[in-house]
Amino acid sequence: MHLPQFEYIRAKNLADGLAVLAEYGADAKVMSGGSDLLINMKYRLDTPKVLVSMNGVSELKTVEETADGGLRIGAGCQLTDLVANPAISERFPVLRDAMSAVGSRHIRNIATLGGNLCLETRCWYTNQSENWRMTREGCFKTDLEACHVIKTANRCHAINSSDTAPALMVLDASVVLASHAGQREVALIDFYRDDGVDHTVVKPDELLTAVLIPGSDRRSIFAKLAQRVGLDFAVGTFAASIRGSNDAPDSVCLVLNSVSAAPKALAESEKILIESGLTDEAIEAAAIAARKALGELTNLFTPSGFKRRLVKTLIRNALHELRDKVN
Amino acid sequence: MGKQLITLTVNGDSHEIAIQSHHTLLDVLRNELGLTGTKRGCTAGSCGACTVNGDAGEAICSCLSLAIEWDGRSVTTIEGVQEGSELHPVQDAFLEFGAVQCGFCTPGLIMTTKALLDVNSSPSEDEINEALAGAFCRCTGHIKVKKAVRKAVEMLRDRAAGNAG
Numbered sequence: 417m418h419l420p421q422f423e424y425i426r427a428k429n430l431a432d433g434l435a436v437l438a439e440y441g442a443d444a445k446v447m448s449g450g451s452d453l454l455i456n457m458k459y460r461l462d463t464p465k466v467l468v469s470m471n472g473v474s475e476l477k478t479v480e481e482t483a484d485g486g487l488r489i490g491a492g493c494q495l496t497d498l499v500a501n502p503a504i505s506e507r508f509p510v511l512r513d514a515m516s517a518v519g520s521r522h523i524r525n526i527a528t529l530g531g532n533l534c535l536e537t538r539c540w541y542t543n544q545s546e547n548w549r550m551t552r553e554g555c556f557k558t559d560l561e562a563c564h565v566i567k568t569a570n571r572c573h574a575i576n577s578s579d580t581a582p583a584l585m586v587l588d589a590s591v592v593l594a595s596h597a598g599q600r601e602v603a604l605i606d607f608y609r610d611d612g613v614d615h616t617v618v619k620p621d622e623l624l625t626a627v628l629i630p631g632s633d634r635r636s637i638f639a640k641l642a643q644r645v646g647l648d649f650a651v652g653t654f655a656a657s658i659r660g661s662n663d664a665p666d667s668v669c670l671v672l673n674s675v676s677a678a679p680k681a682l683a684e685s686e687k688i689l690i691e692s693g694l695t696d697e698a699i700e701a702a703a704i705a706a707r708k709a710l711g712e713l714t715n716l717f718t719p720s721g722f723k724r725r726l727v728k729t730l731i732r733n734a735l736h737e738l739r740d741k742v743n
Numbered sequence: 744m745g746k747q748l749i750t751l752t753v754n755g756d757s758h759e760i761a762i763q764s765h766h767t768l769l770d771v772l773r774n775e776l777g778l779t780g781t782k783r784g785c786t787a788g789s790c791g792a793c794t795v796n797g798d799a800g801e802a803i804c805s806c807l808s809l810a811i812e813w814d815g816r817s818v819t820t821i822e823g824v825q826e827g828s829e830l831h832p833v834q835d836a837f838l839e840f841g842a843v844q845c846g847f848c849t850p851g852l853i854m855t856t857k858a859l860l861d862v863n864s865s866p867s868e869d870e871i872n873e874a875l876a877g878a879f880c881r882c883t884g885h886i887k888v889k890k891a892v893r894k895a896v897e898m899l900r901d902r903a904a905g906n907a908g
Contacts, residue, residue: 417786417787418765418770419765419766419767420765421763421764421765422764422765423764424764424809424811426811426812447809450807450808450809451788451804451807454767454807454809455787455788455807458786458787467764469809469812471812496801519788519877520788520791520876520877520878521802521855521873521874521876521877522788522791522794522802522803522804522855522877522878523788523804523807523877525797525801525802525803526803526804526807526808644876645876646872646873646875646876646877647789647876647877647879
């Protein structure tokens with residue numbers, strides 16, 4: 417497949433990039449690594465008039481330690497570099513594990529953290545070549561009010577496959593969204609919308625510039641299930657963090673992804689674990705509660721009943737592992 | 744959206760090439776420079792047949808990188824791996840173990856292996872698996888490929904010892 421034509425603009429610095437975005441708005445698309453965007457453009461799911469490359473913007477490629485023991489990570493940092501960053505491995509091993517799970521080494525060598533957080537949502541119908549899609553009528557993502565994945569749906573159910581989102585969410589991370597007019601901080605938990613077509617709160621003239629992770633004394637874990645672990649998008653990803661003892665945790669945070677348009681915080685399961693601690697019974701109950709919380713389920717070539725069982729097992733195994741983790 | 748001139752160093756040779764913004768690095772290597780050793784496979788980052796090594800020797804999918812982003816940079820393709828008339832040890836090892844069936848994935852697998860061994864002279868089993876996960880052989884499997892990678896590690900080590908001695 418070949419790329420459609422577009423006008424290419426390489427931002428010299430952040431201010432320059434934001435000015436271009438302000439000028440072109442929805443006609444422009446930001447590219448950093450391009451490993452997700454260029455494929456969607458080849459599929460003609462995205463045909464921006466202007467492509468704004470942020471690869472030359474050094475302000476987006478820094479990792480800074482913050483006073484509270486946290487980190488500020490530039491959105492344009494390449495995943496391979498971040499995986500090798502000792503400050504991340506030391507402070508937030510759960511993020512390192514999640515980043516190592518993204519794509520293959522080839523992909524991580526160009527893909528960025530900001531790009532993974534803004535990853536386009538996917539489903540088995542739409543994320544195919546234009547010729548494949550022509551075998552049926554359109555859908556919410558193209559030109560029709562219809563969904564081929566869940567026939568009765570009144571919105572797009574394409575799923576969010578970001579591996580780093582759940583890991584960052586259980587670390588209470590937030591993101592910085594900058595525009596020509598200023599910048600705002602959004603907690604990652606409020607960053608996603610449960611709609612496959614318009615799945616983040618990023619406005620057309622805004623750019624995700626950095627990820628802020630506060631210092632933390634939480635123990636955490638990341639787990640991913642995929643058909644081909646070394647490369648594929650996940651069938652399910654799960655991240656959990658806990659503060660305090662296993663018997664009486666102060667706080668538990670559980671997030672599941674690759675099951676819906678937005679990563680899913682598992683409130684009911686969190687409640688069970690806070691009330692009962694991480695006992696075998698409570699973990700089983702939390703995994704069952706998570707399975708029940710899944711709701712309508714779309715997926716990539718995985719039957720939904722099978723996926724529900726997988727998710728339960730994924731959560732149960734990860735929580736057992738988390739219980740045995742010292743830090 | 745006319746053509747733009749970029750300077751790209753391929754296998755040590757500098758080229759001035761007129762490209763369009765939507766050309767990928769793969770398009771330019773194959774169509775403009777005639778370096779057809781780098782293969783066009785899935786064009787979506789899944790198969791690794793288009794793997795080349797970037798400025799720092801890293802393995803990347805040339806189908807997922809815009810050529811215009813490579814202005815002033817350098818890239819190594821399978822055509823540049825050979826050292827004079829001698830094959831690179833990774834190539835020799837692939838030959839010795841017959842780590843080839845149809846051969847379409849082989850340039851990508853060799854560039855992937857070279858990228859790994861350039862920075863890690865004694866990779867573990869896990870590190871080999873991780874590095875090779877992005878390059879995919881659909882014909883036969885990865886057993887012979889992995890044997891070849893192990894052999895290449897030995898050959899490179901012997902060569903380094905020979906040079907040191």
